[in-house]
Amino acid sequence: MAGEVPNGASARVAELRQLIEYHNERYHVLDAPEIPDADYDLLVRELKEVEAQYPSLVTPDSPTQTVGAPPLGLFQPVRHRVPMMSLDNAFEEVELRAWAERLRRQLPDLDLGHLDFSSEPKVDGVAMSLTYEHGRFTQAATRGDGVTGEDVTANVATIKSVPKALDPRTGPFPALLEIRGEIYFSLADFDAMNKRQEAAGLKLFVNPRNAAAGALRQKDPAVTATRPLSFWAYQVGEVEGAPKGSHWPAATQSGTLGLLKKAGFPVSADARLVTGIEAVIARCIELARERHALVYEIDGVVTKVDDLALHRQLGATSRAPRWAIAFKFPPEERTSRLLDIEVSIGRTGRATPFGRMEPVFVGGSTVEMATLHNEDQVRLKDVRPGDIVIVRKAGDVIPEIVGPVLSGPGVPKRRRPPWKFPTTCPSCGQPLLRLEGESDTYCTNIDCPMQRVQRIVHYASRSAMDIEGLGEERVFQLVAAGLIVDPADLYALTVPQLSELERFAAISAANLVAGIAASTAQPLSRLLVGLGIRHLGPTGARAVARGLGTLDAIMAATEEELAAVEGIGPVIAASIAEFLALPTNQAVVERLRAAGVTTEEPGAPGGAGASEGAGGGGVTGGPAQTLEGLTVVVTGGVPGFTREEAEEAILARGGKSPGSVSKKTFALVVGDAPGASKLKKAEELGIPMVPAEAFATLLESGSLPE
Numbered sequence: 214m215a216g217e218v219p220n221g222a223s224a225r226v227a228e229l230r231q232l233i234e235y236h237n238e239r240y241h242v243l244d245a246p247e248i249p250d251a252d253y254d255l256l257v258r259e260l261k262e263v264e265a266q267y268p269s270l271v272t273p274d275s276p277t278q279t280v281g282a283p284p285l286g287l288f289q290p291v292r293h294r295v296p297m298m299s300l301d302n303a304f305e306e307v308e309l310r311a312w313a314e315r316l317r318r319q320l321p322d323l324d325l326g327h328l329d330f331s332s333e334p335k336v337d338g339v340a341m342s343l344t345y346e347h348g349r350f351t352q353a354a355t356r357g358d359g360v361t362g363e364d365v366t367a368n369v370a371t372i373k374s375v376p377k378a379l380d381p382r383t384g385p386f387p388a389l390l391e392i393r394g395e396i397y398f399s400l401a402d403f404d405a406m407n408k409r410q411e412a413a414g415l416k417l418f419v420n421p422r423n424a425a426a427g428a429l430r431q432k433d434p435a436v437t438a439t440r441p442l443s444f445w446a447y448q449v450g451e452v453e454g455a456p457k458g459s460h461w462p463a464a465t466q467s468g469t470l471g472l473l474k475k476a477g478f479p480v481s482a483d484a485r486l487v488t489g490i491e492a493v494i495a496r497c498i499e500l501a502r503e504r505h506a507l508v509y510e511i512d513g514v515v516t517k518v519d520d521l522a523l524h525r526q527l528g529a530t531s532r533a534p535r536w537a538i539a540f541k542f543p544p545e546e547r548t549s550r551l552l553d554i555e556v557s558i559g560r561t562g563r564a565t566p567f568g569r570m571e572p573v574f575v576g577g578s579t580v581e582m583a584t585l586h587n588e589d590q591v592r593l594k595d596v597r598p599g600d601i602v603i604v605r606k607a608g609d610v611i612p613e614i615v616g617p618v619l620s621g622p623g624v625p626k627r628r629r630p631p632w633k634f635p636t637t638c639p640s641c642g643q644p645l646l647r648l649e650g651e652s653d654t655y656c657t658n659i660d661c662p663m664q665r666v667q668r669i670v671h672y673a674s675r676s677a678m679d680i681e682g683l684g685e686e687r688v689f690q691l692v693a694a695g696l697i698v699d700p701a702d703l704y705a706l707t708v709p710q711l712s713e714l715e716r717f718a719a720i721s722a723a724n725l726v727a728g729i730a731a732s733t734a735q736p737l738s739r740l741l742v743g744l745g746i747r748h749l750g751p752t753g754a755r756a757v758a759r760g761l762g763t764l765d766a767i768m769a770a771t772e773e774e775l776a777a778v779e780g781i782g783p784v785i786a787a788s789i790a791e792f793l794a795l796p797t798n799q800a801v802v803e804r805l806r807a808a809g810v811t812t813e814e815p816g817a818p819g820g821a822g823a824s825e826g827a828g829g830g831g832v833t834g835g836p837a838q839t840l841e842g843l844t845v846v847v848t849g850g851v852p853g854f855t856r857e858e859a860e861e862a863i864l865a866r867g868g869k870s871p872g873s874v875s876k877k878t879f880a881l882v883v884g885d886a887p888g889a890s891k892l893k894k895a896e897e898l899g900i901p902m903v904p905a906e907a908f909a910t911l912l913e914s915g916s917l918p919e
């Protein structure tokens with residue numbers, strides 16, 4: 214039954230279409246999207262849902278039935294003889310299963326469990342059609358509305374990775390061969406370009422996709438040539454006049470990728486041929502987890518039926534093929550209202566502006582504060598209190614404000630004036646200083662209470678002395694009460710002293726004092742991290758501690774001797790020497806030593822447990838070197854450990870823990886939701902797999918569980 218369409222539904226459909234068309238133009242034509250992709254996807258989803266409920270509302274020009282937007286007309290139009298389509302999206306595992314179910318219904322004779330799929334990263338860039346005539350590059354065109362795109366040949370010709378002639382090994386060539394793929398910025402190239410923009414005081418690019426689209430739409434190809442664009446091929450479009458014996462087109466998608474590579478195109482190294490929908494899902498989950506380890510930005514995974522003969526059977530809707538689906542990752546960018554901009558003071562005195570926002574769920578957690586990095590970034594991004602802003606949280610990276618949303622629904626008509634960087638420190642009231650040619654602003658008052666707080670918070674942090682329950686709030690309270698000034702004071706704190714403070718129950722006082730006492734057992738490398746020496750992170754600290762063995766040896770070493778330690782460069786060496794030369798720092802170190810902190814690195818020459826004959830070296834907190842020289846790789850979640858902690862635990866026992874399995878791997882620890890590629894590699898190489906429950910035993914014994 215068709216059923217009546219309520220007025221509300223048709224009005225909402227009209228509104229949604231207007232909004233989507235508006236944002237389509239901003240994104241596809243003007244290269245200036247106003248809202249994050251995730252917000253756009255929500256609009257499309259809602260429209261699809263209403264249309265599914267009231268099919269009579271579907272019209273051929275609805276954005277659910279069309280692709281992109283017609284071009285602006287800056288370049289010559291190019292008609293695609295094979296339309297450049299879009300992809301249907303799946304946001305959840307169940308939607309991937311529903312897609313498989315639709316395939317099964319269309320192909321009832323097929324054994325879905327054994328169906329091959331090509332699973333490819335969905336790189337976030339600009340779709341491009343490249344024409345090769347008799348193997349020579351002749352034209353590049355954008356997707357446009359899928360039927361008509363724009364001729365950007367001159368610009369694309371400047372991209373080094375686009376072959377101008379195909380490798381003759383893949384000949385003889387068809388008279389006309391169309392290759393499709395994506396033009397994008399690698400993250401390193403994008404960051405470097407934005408640094409150059411910042412140095413020149415120019416507007417920053419919001420994201421790699423936008424920057425790529427902007428670079429392609431330059432009227433002067435010389436400008437495009439200065440932008441380090443990359444290309445990936447992932448499809449063959451039109452093929453005309455293929456001579457006898459031609460390799461083009463291939464019979465499968467995976468075969469196409471192989472052929473494209475042989476012809477000289479870059480293809481993704483992360484594409485996989487997988488069998489069955491379960492493997493498709495596993496690969497999507499794996500790439501979602503690894504997305505931040507990749508050198509380019511991806512926003513999902515494209516899965517395609519591998520057999521191209523089946524593509525013809527499955528066909529397409531008006532906007533997307535039925536043989537492919539894009540699994541979109543959870544959003545890492547959302548919008549929120551910026552309530553105010555404040556400045557925080559770090560342990561080195563650096564004053565960092567940050568936004569306080571209405572809470573928003575992004576990148577897997579609720580975010581209320583996000584960094585704005587420095588004064589210039591606030592100005593270049595032009596974000597002001599009261600604005601609607603785009604908030605980005607990618608993986609473990611600190612959430613940041615990308616920029617304001619300046620028009621569209623819900624955006625205030627009038628903006629507040631630009632925000633001004635404060636001239637005095639919000640903590641101590643002393644003047645803030647920004648040196649010529651530097652982007653950071655500093656509070657230079659060494660007695661600034663906030664700097665003190667942050668130095669102690671850093672000392673107690675996870676990667677340093679790991680003192681539980683000693684976060685910013687607690688440290689602030691202790692500094693304000695005059696109980697501590699530097700990390701060495703922590704060891705003099707007593708339970709009665711703490712119990713007198715507000716919000717300090719006797720039990721938490723006792724726990725904190727115990728936690729502080731326990732930290733004396735941390736190895737020297739942790740102590741070095743805790744001291745907050747510039748440039749010295751956990752890896753460098755381990756290198757010096759292992760190399761020289763004791764605090765005494767490090768303090769006695771010259772800058773040259775420090776630089777001679779394996780893994781320590783001249784910059785870190787100079788920084789350590791400079792830090793330890795300062796009498797105030799020496800005094801803190803001596804007081805820490807007097808408080809009983811460990812000043813040796815277990816397993817290092819001269820350190821405790823170095824060898825039987827080392828004289829015992831006293832009791833230190835370092836664990837036995839059970840994994841000395843062994844490589845243990847971890848995949849998936851191990852109960853009781855974060856990924857970092859599991860790796861730390863391996864390193865602390867003398868082992869190595871790289872991110873991938875090789876023939877040198879001693880064991881693969883398999884936790885919750887393990888990575889399919891690591892499992893496969895371990896299986897291929899016959900590497901022993903240890904279940905997560907046996908991880909503790911492996912650490913303790915250094916041998917494989919029975």
Ligand code: IVH
Nearest residue numbers: 298299300333334335336339340447515534
């Ligand atoms: S296949 C008809 N493969 O995603 C399907 N597209 O939302 C044609 N994209 O327009 C596209 N990586 O710009 C395909 N490995 C990949 C892709 C990919 C990114 C983009 C492409 C396409 C859009 C669809």
